[in-house]
Amino acid sequence: MTVLVLVEDGEPSQQTLTLARTWSDSLHSVRMDAVTPFAPDAIAAIVQRAADALSAAAVFAAGTDRGNDVMARVAARTGLPFAANCIAATAGEVVEVTRQRWGGSLLEKSLMMTVRPLLTTAPYAFRAAEGFTTIAVDVQRYIDELDPKDLVVRVAEHIDPPGGGVSLAEAKVVVSGGRGVGSKEGFAIIEELAGLLGGRVGCSRVVTSAGWRPHSDQVGQTGTKISPDLYIACGISGATQHMAGCKGAKKILAINADPQAPIMSLADYSVVGDLKEVVPAISAEIRKRR
Amino acid sequence: MKILVCVKRVPFTGGKMVLAADSRSLETRHLGFTISPHEECGVEEAVRIIEASGGESVVVTLGPPEAVEQLRDAMALGIDRAIHLQTDGDEWDGEATADAITAAIRAEEASGQFDLIFFGNESADACGFQVGLRVAYALGRPCVTGLKGVKLEGSSVRCEQDTGAGRDVYVVPLPAVVTVKEGLNLPRYPSVPGRMRAARKPVSMQTPARPEQSLNLEELSVPGGPGRQTKLLGHGGAAAPAVVEMLRDIGVA
Ligand SMILES: Cc1cc2nc3c(=O)[nH]c(=O)nc-3n(C[C@H](O)[C@H](O)[C@H](O)COP(=O)(O)OP(=O)(O)OC[C@H]3O[C@@H](n4cnc5c(N)ncnc54)[C@H](O)[C@@H]3O)c2cc1C
Ligand SMILES: Nc1ncnc2c1ncn2[C@@H]1O[C@H](COP(=O)(O)O)[C@@H](O)[C@H]1O
Numbered sequence: 001m002t003v004l005v006l007v008e009d010g011e012p013s014q015q016t017l018t019l020a021r022t023w024s025d026s027l028h029s030v031r032m033d034a035v036t037p038f039a040p041d042a043i044a045a046i047v048q049r050a051a052d053a054l055s056a057a058a059v060f061a062a063g064t065d066r067g068n069d070v071m072a073r074v075a076a077r078t079g080l081p082f083a084a085n086c087i088a089a090t091a092g093e094v095v096e097v098t099r100q101r102w103g104g105s106l107l108e109k110s111l112m113m114t115v116r117p118l119l120t121t122a123p124y125a126f127r128a129a130e131g132f133t134t135i136a137v138d139v140q141r142y143i144d145e146l147d148p149k150d151l152v153v154r155v156a157e158h159i160d161p162p163g164g165g166v167s168l169a170e171a172k173v174v175v176s177g178g179r180g181v182g183s184k185e186g187f188a189i190i191e192e193l194a195g196l197l198g199g200r201v202g203c204s205r206v207v208t209s210a211g212w213r214p215h216s217d218q219v220g221q222t223g224t225k226i227s228p229d230l231y232i233a234c235g236i237s238g239a240t241q242h243m244a245g246c247k248g249a250k251k252i253l254a255i256n257a258d259p260q261a262p263i264m265s266l267a268d269y270s271v272v273g274d275l276k277e278v279v280p281a282i283s284a285e286i287r288k289r290r
Numbered sequence: 291m292k293i294l295v296c297v298k299r300v301p302f303t304g305g306k307m308v309l310a311a312d313s314r315s316l317e318t319r320h321l322g323f324t325i326s327p328h329e330e331c332g333v334e335e336a337v338r339i340i341e342a343s344g345g346e347s348v349v350v351t352l353g354p355p356e357a358v359e360q361l362r363d364a365m366a367l368g369i370d371r372a373i374h375l376q377t378d379g380d381e382w383d384g385e386a387t388a389d390a391i392t393a394a395i396r397a398e399e400a401s402g403q404f405d406l407i408f409f410g411n412e413s414a415d416a417c418g419f420q421v422g423l424r425v426a427y428a429l430g431r432p433c434v435t436g437l438k439g440v441k442l443e444g445s446s447v448r449c450e451q452d453t454g455a456g457r458d459v460y461v462v463p464l465p466a467v468v469t470v471k472e473g474l475n476l477p478r479y480p481s482v483p484g485r486m487r488a489a490r491k492p493v494s495m496q497t498p499a500r501p502e503q504s505l506n507l508e509e510l511s512v513p514g515g516p517g518r519q520t521k522l523l524g525h526g527g528a529a530a531p532a533v534v535e536m537l538r539d540i541g542v543a
Contacts, residue, residue: 065435072424102303105303106512111508158458167454208472208476216473222328223472239303240303240305253533253536254520264520266515268519269522273527273529282530282533289534
């Protein structure tokens with residue numbers, strides 16, 4: 001039995017290989033940059049042919065934007081079922097998968113009725129082993145035989161980011177404000193504390209919906225997923241969709257007027273109080289000790 | 291221009307996921323309902339395009355009788371009419387959902403093709419990442435996913451994806467299918483007159499049969515969290531010294 005793995009960014013995801021290895025020792029791979037600029041339908045066509053040629057028992061990819069995109073295209077062109085963001089999948093006549101719903105706030109156990117499940121693995125959701133390697137499939141013939149319609153969707157241009165500073169996803173410290181901040185101007189004290197800690201400002205969805213901050217600052221299921229050393233949540237209640245974005249933080253400090261707010265028992269540290277008083281007091285204390 | 295937006299009714303869960311007794315769905319008795327923020331941006335974009343260029347916008351959902359609320363919400367924001375593919379509330383997998391939506395689109399297109407079809411990048415609850423692409427393939431139309439920018443340029447659409455390291459741009463011919471993410475735009479709030487107009491807009495109803503599923507949901511569970519123990523550092527501004535001590539202990543100040 002052999003399985004096929006889709007590889008993004010040069011190096012295969014060890015996490016994905018860890019799950020794939022529970023299926024088979026024979027891991028074959030197709031690279032997403034087999035066609036450049038990126039053309040997702042072309043990669044899906046190549047994966048389909050490679051999987052057929054190998055009689056692959058399953059196809060795996062990492063549950064990234066491109067991993068889920070290409071796998072759904074393979075599903076659409078083959079009619080095979082696709083389970084996104086799995087944390088487990090056991091081989092068998094009926095394939096049992098455990099996958100993430102609600103951005104990871106809920107798990108689903110499902111049975112897949114198929115000869116070749118298409119599976120992506122949830123990033124960071126389980127421990128990855130190291131050192132697994134794959135056998136690269138020779139895809140030149142499949143590239144030569146691509147149908148031109150599979151090259152219609154293709155990256156035409158790349159726009160570099162505006163630059164300046166570390167991104168929200170990579171910041172070591174994130175200081176976030178929620179509805180409790182009260183206004184756009186209210187974020188001055190959040191910015192001040194983030195600046196003192198060399199961190200970035202984040203926020204909840206209530207804040208972006210109100211137009212107080214841009215969506216690029218939003219942490220959560222439909223915002224950015226972060227895993228900083230420290231996450232400070234000010235005036236944020238701790239809704240599951242918000243926590244889906246910050247539960248990877250090493251430490252969480254919650255500052256909230258309501259001791260019963262959900263986040264006050266989901267955090268490592270809490271301060272009960274009005275953030276308009278607590279946040280400037282912390283900034284002043286940091287300055288005092290410098 | 292004729293535009294379709296696909297939305298899915300989901301419970302608006304709060305601080306906790308609470309399962310129903312059979313562990314196959316969420317306990318929703320005390321919850322409101324909504325659609326994914328991604329889909330809200332799809333609705334907003336469709337309304338803006340029709341406002342700018344004229345034509346008609348349609349919203350479709352596959353869901354229980356109550357999902358008509360989400361259709362009315364979309365119409366309150368300016369969508370012209372709705373198609374309700376009514377179910378008994380059972381979960382449909384991605385393939386079955388896509389098949390039902392594709393059939394509805396084919397029937398609807400007897401009276402004119404949709405130039406653009408909007409999906410969310412992923413549904414709020416199932417997070418299947420596939421219905422839009424399955425529909426696009428069935429219709430033989432190009433599809434670009436996860437968009438933060440959608441701009442019509444003559445007979446094509448310019449699509450921008452946020453890659454975390456800038457933007458990838460695709461330009462594909464119409465008719466096309468796009469899946470979008472929150473941040474595409476800032477959706478408007480419904481107005482009172484908008485709500486009143488929505489109550490009178492047409493909703494056509496169909497009841498597709500639920501086919502055999504290839505992804506069968508067995509059981510839901512709430513993942514064990516990192517199990518953090520919360521330490522109260524104090525009340526009000528007086529907590530500041532304890533907070534800064536903690537910041538020093540963990541090495542960030
Ligand atoms: C499908 C879906 C996806 C979603 N995605 C996201 C997402 O990506 N990110 C996200 O954040 N949300 C998301 N949400 C919304 C989420 O469910 C919550 O509605 C949102 O996170 C609440 O934001 P909040 O905590 O700022 O506001 P609230 O829930 O209103 O909480 C405000 C908190 O501030 C406290 N407070 C008020 N005043 C003060 C004060 N002066 N000092 C201190 N504390 C104060 C209150 O006690 C309260 O706890 C999503 C929802 C859905 C349905
Ligand atoms: N039941 C449904 N009714 C209408 N549209 C749906 C339904 N389920 C999914 N969709 C659309 O398909 C997108 C992707 O869903 P999914 O593949 O489940 O992540 C959603 O954001 C919706 O736009």
